[in-house]
Amino acid sequence: MCDPRSQIPSIDALLASPTAERLLEDTGRSQLTEAFRHTVVKMRRAIETEDVEIIELVDNLEWYSEQAARVLARERVPGLRRVINATGVVLHTNLGRAPLADEALKAMRHAATYSNLEFNLQEGVRGSRYTHCVDLLCELTGAEDALVSNNAAGALVLAISTVGLGKSVAVSRGELVEIGGGFRIPDVLERSGASLVEVGSTNRTRPADYESAAALGEVTAILKVHRSNFRITGFTEEVSVSQLVSIGESHGIPVVHDLGSGLMLRGAKLGLPDEPMASDSLASGADAVVVSGDKLLGGPQAGIIVGRGEMIERMRRNPLCRALRVDKVTLAGLEATLRLYRDPESVTERIPTLRMLALEPEVLKETAEALASHLKVAKVPCEVVPTKGAVGGGTYPGVELDSWAVELTWPDGARVLSDALRAGDTPVVGRVINEKLRLDVRTLLPGELTSVVTRVAEAFIEGEKEGV
Template structure:
């Protein structure tokens, strides 16, 4: 291999790379076919560098590429992060961290065989949905529950179940025809189900009569969507959910309520406004209530469906239910999460409620300890937010660590983000902050040591 300015004619063959004295030991740590693929990828990158007129030494370039790939193999599949942003349900950081019990349940289901679809009483085949249906029924008051892989799937499955050739219209308030994140929009999901959207009312005002006047012999369902990721205030009106439910039952139409965040707790106990609860939707007489498992429920990603037995059972037998069903790990983990609510232990066991319920006194003690031991920054007042498309107008008092040092903000941020584990800070007004509320208490000592190593205690 050449050690001078490179040209395309200098590029070695795949076999030459695999057998090179500086590289062969690392390639031997891989399956042969994988090693050949990595070698080809390294040559592609080398060609790109030469094409860009970069000055490279072939051996050094290929060795650096291979070392980088070996580091990739050693890394955890998803890098752990210390969340200092103050966003509790940070979508880019995986939303809700799950409880230890939920993790243990998933591990047990994954490492061993499990009675996923077996009735242990008589060894006959059973349904995988029975246990979680019982848990959802007890925790929400519904007749039957069901689980799919996310809430968008739940919405699509619900609409697809209700629509047929004769009835294909779905009524939704114009103010609730929203984008739910990631470019996914309610009108698109309705269209994907084969339904035609019938928008009623206006952006700020929708009345009960708007719904009733839009009903025809082609109406398949009424869809109510909780606008969880934005707030409309002032000159607004929307009918009560119980009144829509009564009207829907009068005309024998299913009412579907997508409440998104999936809260089972009265959030007023934490000084927040009341977030719509799943139990309230069930009590109001809604036929199907849909919500996420990884938002305010505090579990793993899933879509949960609760409602009347006859309607939920129709969804379970729909062909799409097979496409959207969850694996055994998600199922076991979610069951464990819901049991924490049934037992009344969610504040002690589910991380997001530990985070939300943590007192200012505790946060101040933790922040002062981190600052004192790391000799970095000062403790100031601040606010955390729920995030994840939940309660957008609500904040929670917190304590921030303002990092004071001679480095430029951009340099500090880069050092924190590139640390292992990564520290994701909050950047505001040209300053770097760490919100202690979203730092898991078990990570405090690790954070202190990282700050000392990175910023030198200055």
């Protein structure tokens, strides 16, 4: 019997086939060559494992071209892709947190070419990237000065490195939080070159605890960390920013407030409980406040530090500032987002994160009913149900958002359907609850309803073909 390995076509023969010529119209010769090599390897493995169905195609040039086309198609799919968020979690960290406003996207596209990132157009000399968002941040927060870095964790490292390098920083034991990804405040302080001085207890910390630590003369800064991703209730006590500032002033040590969320307007405007804002901390006398750009601010990922002019200038001169510097596209998106806050009447409509949070349940129910109606036309069995969403992004822990969703039932289980919806050109991500898949409409962006209907209908049709 002839060894099937001897019947495997050569790469040159495959490249000369008529189907290969068609593939070469859309791809380079080197890429197609590599794709054919993958296909030949697949055939060799089939021979080794005695996969009869594939071995029967050993000399079929069409099969090799089809397999190569699949390899090329997979390679064309970008690693970072657009996803439709139907989870109801507005600031979904795994899905990229805040979706950006149209104004921010437009500004980022413009900045992606040549720009005046570090060029003074008036004088024709070198400028600084750190001037672009300063006026807006000072206007919105009441700060003397501001600095933008690549992310909030980096901004905190920069701030602590500036005030506590080789020195000690006091932090309440109740604020030694994990900020996500396994990174904890004690570790951040250590990497910033500062020694941690723990004060108080997990549930109760008093002004006297900070006073005692400061009186020893070893503490050179106080760090207050907002517990944005969890709550401590019951027998508790904590020290306010204004109290810490008073202690700091009496001992000549600065107060840094790691606030996190970046909220720029009162929670009540979004139907949420009030959360501290950077302007509150600065009004209470904090020397520097650190917030995120891509959480409740609704902008691109960035670390924002606002505070006293002398303190911010010291941070600019810190060598770490260059290592953590922000890029031109992020600055453009952040500036455009901040400009929207100048009009408090329209900002909740123009920034997607704020718009989603402010949506009333009645409006969400109408949207869910519209989605269900379209799905039923496509012969997809579904039901409109009330559900609970979340703010997400390590903010507003325990706060549930009343919402509405379309619930889908799949004969082979909700997780199989969930997998199918994620497999399309535009993946749809929902939540599996009680063996049913829910698509929460709160987090759908304008224009995405049609895409959801199309993807769900495709998944059901594909399932029927496979006999699911």
